[in-house]
Amino acid sequence: MTGFLKRLDPFILIMLGLVALASVLPVRGTAAVVADGVTDAAIMLLFFLHGAKLSRQAIIAGLSHVRLHLTVLAVTFGLFPVIGLGVQAGLSGLMSPALLSGFLFLCLLPSTVQSSIAFTAMAKGNVAAAVCSASLSNLLGIFLTPLLVGLLMNGLTGHADGVSMEAVQKIAMQLLLPFVLGHLSRPWLGGFIDTHKAWIGRVDRTSILLVVYTAFSASVVEGLWSKVSWLDLAGLLAICAVVLALVMGVTWKVSTMMGFSREDRIVILFCGSKKSLASGVPMASTLFPAAVLGPVILPLMLFHQLQLIVCSILASRLHSGRS
Structure with missing residues (x-):
């Protein structure tokens, strides 16, 4: 029990505390309108900083691992959505439709960046390839996740045809434009960003x-x-536990069959099996009506904590040479 508690992310505990607070003291009326405005500004700042953190050198350094990156993307945006659709269809009528939709949304998200790289390094994997693969997943996710939501989650966005033009414009203004501006500003802000990572991390989490x-x-x-x-x-x-175990097992087995080195298999394992809370929560806020946001992001919150615990255990085992 003590080991389990040590692996709990304090950020998740704060997040759960805010869920409890919102359950008894939800923001309403004019205060809700103000809070929404502040939240939109925070999301724009978040994606601006994501763009500023993305190093072109890191991308170029990993471009030679095309087969590895395609494998990670196939798991992230191919295998996961298929599993999500299967879970939604198989448990329809047995579980809250809102939670099942939230689980499907979880399956459409890109991989994490920081934790994927950290666990790859801990497990003695190919860190340069992990940086490139995780960054590429997040960059493509800005386009692919809304596209997949529009194709697979008709109705939940509030529009029978999927993602509306208004939502597309909101994505462009709140996510894509700040991201591009942040990346373009990297020659001037890159040094500040790199030397103030702790402060940037606090801004991410506060948002x-x-x-x-x-x-x-x-x-x-x-x-x-x-x-x-x-x-x-x-x-x-x-369900989150079973799906995480399934995807990790598949990624390790398939990458072995494809002849990847142990270092590259570690990259595929950690980058392919993880889902980004940092990208998912702001994207959900942009894509879905406020009334359904809670159940949509709840599966992601659970999966995020679970993947951190499981990956920390696996990374320790791989570091010691066990698979």
Whole structure:
């Protein structure tokens, strides 16, 4: 139990505390409008900093590993969506539709960046390739995730045809434009960004916490907890665990069959099996109506914590030479 508690991310505990706070003290009325404006500004700042952090040198350094990157992308944007659709179809009528939709959204997200690289380094994997693969996944995710949401989640966005033109414009203004501007500003801001990583990390996390609180506030006002039971939450956690184990097993087995080196298999394992909370929460806020945001991001919050715990254990085993 002590080891488990040590692996719990304090950020997730704060996030769960905000969910509890939103459940008893949701922001309403004029305060909700102000909070939404602040949250939108925080999301734009978040993606500006993501763009500024992305090093072109890191991308160029890993471009030679095309087959590895394609394998990671196939898992992230191919295998995961298929699994998400299967879970949604198989459990339809047995679990809250909102949570199942949230799980599908989780499956459409890009990989993490920081933790994928950190676990790859801990496990003695190919760090340069991990930097490139995780960064490429996040960059493509700005385009691919909204596209997949439009194709596979018709109705939840509030438009029968998927993602509306208004949502596309919002994505361009809130996510893509700040990201591009941030990356273009890297020659001037790169040094500051690289020497103030702790401060940048706090800005990232604060932005996500703002989105979580406002999202759950809106969902609570719309009756979230009358629609989602504790049994649903327990079932969702079990599903996340099974899917994470399945994807990790498949990525390790397939990468071995494809003849990748051990160092590259580690990259595929950690970059292919993870989903980004930092990208997912802001994207959800942009793509979905406020009333459904709570259940949409809840599966992602659970999966995020679970992947951190499991990957930390696996990275330690791989570091010591065990597979």
